[in-house]
Amino acid sequence: MPKAVYVHIPFCEQICHYCDFNKVFLKGQPVDEYVAACEQEMQATVAQFPFEEIETVYVGGGTPSALSANQLEKLLGSINDIFRPKGEFTIEINPGNAEDEKLDVMKAAGINRLSIGVQAFQEDLLQKIGRTHNENDIYDTIARARKFGLDNISIDLMFGLPHQSIEMFTETLQKAVELDVPHFSAYSLKVEEKTIFHQLFRKGKLQLPTEDDEVAMYDLLINTLINSGYNHYEISNFGKLGFESKHNLTYWNNEEYYGIGAGAHGYVNGFRYANVGPIKKYISLVETKGLSKMENHKVTDNERIEEEMFLGLRKIEGVSVSQFMERYQKSPYDIFGKEIDQLNEQKLLNITKERISLTRKGLFVANEVFEKFLL
Incomplete structure (x- = not known):
């Protein structure tokens, strides 16, 4: 919600x-x-x-x-x-x-x-x-x-x-x-x-x-x-x-939010959506239908897991292992063990029992790290 x-x-x-x-x-x-x-x-x-x-x-x-x-x-x-x-x-x-x-x-x-x-x-x-x-x-x-x-x-x-x-x-x-x-x-x-x-x-x-x-x-x-x-x-x-x-x-934190306005994006009830961009089209759709969604995509379990990792890794504190397990009933290591080990060996990730986060070196190649968590 x-x-x-x-x-x-x-x-x-x-x-x-x-x-x-x-x-x-x-x-x-x-x-x-x-x-x-x-x-x-x-x-x-x-x-x-x-x-x-x-x-x-x-x-x-x-x-x-x-x-x-x-x-x-x-x-x-x-x-x-x-x-x-x-x-x-x-x-x-x-x-x-x-x-x-x-x-x-x-x-x-x-x-x-x-x-x-x-x-x-x-x-x-x-x-x-x-x-x-x-x-x-x-x-x-x-x-x-x-x-x-x-x-x-x-x-x-x-x-x-x-x-x-x-x-x-x-x-x-x-x-x-x-x-x-x-x-x-x-x-x-x-x-x-x-x-x-x-x-x-x-x-x-x-x-x-x-x-x-x-x-x-x-x-x-x-x-x-x-x-x-x-x-x-x-x-x-x-x-x-x-x-x-x-x-x-x-x-x-990969949490839901409302997106209001022309071109706005939102994430509600498991769906990511995008409103139409042109101003007059947005106004017309809202006046006739109340909403103006151009796209409405049901986020799959794999997509949620990917987003949990690469959005969470944007934070310096990183991804919470316990929160990940609570949301997906598996740990990140169960799904991405090989990738995490490789990135750890390259000194791009910090690994603790509770958190996975980017190292200072990892911050400079963050997008390359994120790509490793695409299923």
Whole structure:
């Protein structure tokens, strides 16, 4: 039974060159109708699959803070009325587009965690990746958020970006740590299809750091944040004690969650589903049917076992052997004994009686490790 909700807001005032999430330019879009459709989908989803208690909500995008204050108030009010969340309530915002009026609405609606898309501190680099904010917008947005008591802040950073040097990433980390926020998510660039960067890459016009430099950036990230008092609790995530992302742990713990909105994914009653992406099609389907599922896949036992391993191994603490046995009536060693032994010999896994986790060496080749657990 789901204890978490993800709500997708696909509208953006600017399309970032690396982003492959479901998104559209805000101008001219039926935003009010979309917000109303999200409320209808929430109601229909809960009617079909009731919940006992919602522990986390995450409003992502796109750019949720691109909505007007009135639209945000309507959306967040619907979430509160239908799901009555009890714990972590996160919304993504961009530096420079979360005015005081919007922050006031967020605070009044019970938002208690902000995820801010900083990515980098060098303004030339921000322009090259399609961001519209500048360095001062970062400081201003965080200061104003704290003024409203919104001090549980997570910052997104990126490395392995075009034209990004190790020295630039060092500077970004230094400035980020000085902000003294309780959480960081930091991701290496993956050139995804249907993005501006992919078009440039195909034309040979995307100047990326070398693989060695990208590895050095990840090593620098880990060392800098650990030495600054952050707990490295997931491959790409670092938090001060008690500030780990409870919502994202839902995914890594292979637990169920509702997905609301165009292009959103969910996992309910043993089925993983995806909503249609086009905005008008989403609205039309919800208005006529209440739901807008494009895909609805029954997760097989083998798929659940695979996901338990590669999602669990994303966490630094790794996979719980006892939880695995409780869920599947077998231990990981019964199913993957040979693979675990091989990875252990290669010093890519730490093995204890209760846990299987990646070593520091394993973190740098995580995807190769995960592939070993496909049945």
